[in-house]
Amino acid sequence: MKPFQLTYVATGSVLLREALSGWGISKRTLASVKYSGGRILVNGDEVTVRHVLEKDDAVTVIFPIEERGEGLAAEEGPLQIVYEDDALLIIDKPPIQNTIPSREHPSGSLANIVANYFEEQRIPATLHIATRLDRDTSGLVCIAKNRHIHHMLSVQQQEKKMKRRYQALVHGELKQQEFAITKPIGRKSTSIIEREVRPDGQFAETEVQVLKEFSGYSHVLLQLNTGRTHQIRVHLSHIGHPLLGDDLYGGKRDLICRQALHCSELELIHPTTGKLLSFSSPLKEDMERLL
Incomplete structure (x- = not known):
């Protein structure tokens, strides 16, 4: 190795x-x-x-060879690899799959499967996921193959040099075609899971562009300028247009059985070569059907 x-x-x-x-x-x-x-x-x-x-x-x-923590089991499973080199691994994650294991879903996560892939390929690293997605959210995930690479990607995110764009389906028709939601987000006092817009929360900004309107819902493009937990879900719910299927934040599941959110574009500067890399992912079948 x-x-x-x-x-x-x-x-x-x-x-x-x-x-x-x-x-x-x-x-x-x-x-x-x-x-x-x-x-x-x-x-x-x-x-x-x-x-x-x-x-x-x-x-x-x-760099020293990294050892995977005992809490992360390696499991066989499919991986849709979009890009790979010595430093980076870009995966297109399906919906209804955790990025990392949780108490409710301790196995079958993307992390479990990538850990197995690292073992098979003899990659001397533990798992460093630079961009996580919620269980329901599909699309592009960036994984670093080394702690140093992960650190450099984190600096990029802090400096807003990494761009992530999402496509979503939201309830209702939006009044403006292009706007930004700049509202602080913090943990809801009555929940360990939910977040909400609150004055003492962390700064959060989401750019919104309407792509097309349908009867009762809209197709929108979103850009994250910060990376707060549940940011897109909270911001859209706050303005009265929750994601279709997001029943935690007010969405209905009559048209789709998961939150209609997909990370469709990822842009970053390669940590070692300095080259600009851009990746894209088409919508999954369940969202595409509603368009």
Whole structure:
């Protein structure tokens, strides 16, 4: 099993520790490299972070092999892989499947199946899911194959450089064709599951564009500018247009038996190459039928 590694080229005379920080290696990642079996090589020789680099020195960071937690069982199952390389795995998740195991659904999750895939492919990593989806929600999920890659993707999300767009079917006809919902979201005081718009909640912003209107419901495109739990569901319910099938937040299940939400587009900057990557996923049959 070959450990994950990255190679950088120094652009001038600088302390190795400072160069690593500039390349996005966090203090936590550096600590795991130093104390958990990783190595740092300069021109093939192992060094410490106090080493002074010279221009054109080749720095190779060999990350420690990660061990999967005992709580995540590897299970066989289908995976619809959209994209894969040494750093990333993009999956098109079906509806009615957990992203990670839960008390109600301890097995059969996407994480269980990916853990088995990592074992079969001898990928030396535990699971790092950068973009989770609710059980009912279908579409694109981004998985990092290394803690460092996960960290870099998290920074992208914080800096709003990662774009996620969803298609949804909502109750009623919306008054505006394009608008943004900017309302803070927090946990509902009477529930451990539900969220709600509340003054003391976390900032949340969802952009909405109406694509087409039908009798009693509308097809909309949504862009998440933040990633709060149940954000889309809460925001749409708050403005009086809950998702079809989302009975937790006021939607009816007469037309579809799950919340009508699908992550159709994902755009990100590749953490190691710097290239812009764009992925798309067509609607699942149950939503497509209603169009």
